[in-house]
Amino acid sequence: MAALEPCGFHIRANPQRLTRIKYSRHVNYAQLLIPDFSLILCGYLICRYTALNRSVWQPVESLVYYLLFPVLLFQSIVKSPVDIGAASGLIAAGLTMGVTGIALAYSLPHWPWLGKHIDARDHAASAQVAFRFNSFIGLAIAERLAGAEGLLMIAVLIGVCVPLFNVAAVWPMARHGQHSFARELVRNPLIVATVSGLVANLLGFQIPEWASPTVSRISAASLALGLMAAGAGLQFGLLSRGKALSVAVLSIRHLVQPLLAFAMARLFGLNAVQTTMLLAFSALPTASTCYVLAARMGYNGPYVAGLVTLSTLLGMVSLPFALGFLR
DSSP states (O other), rough: OBHHHHHHOOOOOOHHHHHHHHHHGSSSSSHHHHHHHHHHHHHHHHHHSSSHHHHEEEHHHIIIIIIIIHHHHHHHTSSSSEEEEEHHHHHHHHHHHHHHHHHHHHHGGSSSGGGGOOHHHHHHGGGGTOOOOHHHHHHHHHHHHHHHHHHHHHHHHHHHHHHHHHHHHHHHHHHHHHHHOOHHHHHOOOHHHHHHHHHHHTTOOOOOTTTTTHHHHHHHHHHHHHHHHHHHHHHHGGGGHHHHHHHHHHHHHIIIIIHHHHHHHHHTTTOOHHHHHHHHHHHHHHOOOHHHHHHHHSSSSHHHHHHHHHHHHHHHHHEEEEEEIII
16 A cells, blocks of 8 residues: 655555544544533632632633743644654645634724624734634644644644744734734743744754653643633623624634635645644634633633633534534
């Protein structure tokens, strides 16, 4: 049987692996998403009905934002070797899809009728929901669908897209909040961690073996605490005041992005494995750090937290749509 070369990594295909990819629609996507949603719900209940109220969770948000999530991002990118040149088709498809999603999110206030019903500050905070993604769920799905090959491809997409997406997320909030855009980028720990991780990866740097257990434990803590912090700041009532904006950004995230991925896979001639990973990447729920970023920059964090929760629920629909119907 001919060899597959997904993303430039020479991997011998076998019938068992191809069957797993071909029938990936049978993967129980709900099992991958329910734990994340459960953590958000736990944070909400703990904050509302115990003594661990907002005064406790605000320092937790700072810990997650400035330490735990940056460590996770750096580790995720550094631990898998990336051949950027050999992965050019997948990179071009991912970036084109991402840039188009960013442009659509930014353009919402200028759409006929819709623009009149959008609050400028809410749009600045929530536009990121339309194009950012939950890398933790992405890594889990990639491993389930295609093992080591899938993890390598997702690592490539994370490495090249996260810096762009984080810059795009910071820009409207820095502009509307009258912050220095360059200063916000330099001080943004998520951007610093991602860019430094990509540079370290390309230079061949590896986390020392003696430090790996500590880094892994920090990374694991970031997921649970980040999602629970999002739940602690959740206020569903605020979603009612921005229904048009909510529908628009979530439609871009969970409907338009998978359709764009399908088109980009055809346009750039991606093989079956690459196409599967790009479609999975496009249909992921939005990043849980959307809430943390909005809250830390002084915007309507609870509103964004509500969008994150709805996006996690919609991921149970968009992932089967992309991986089952479109693929």
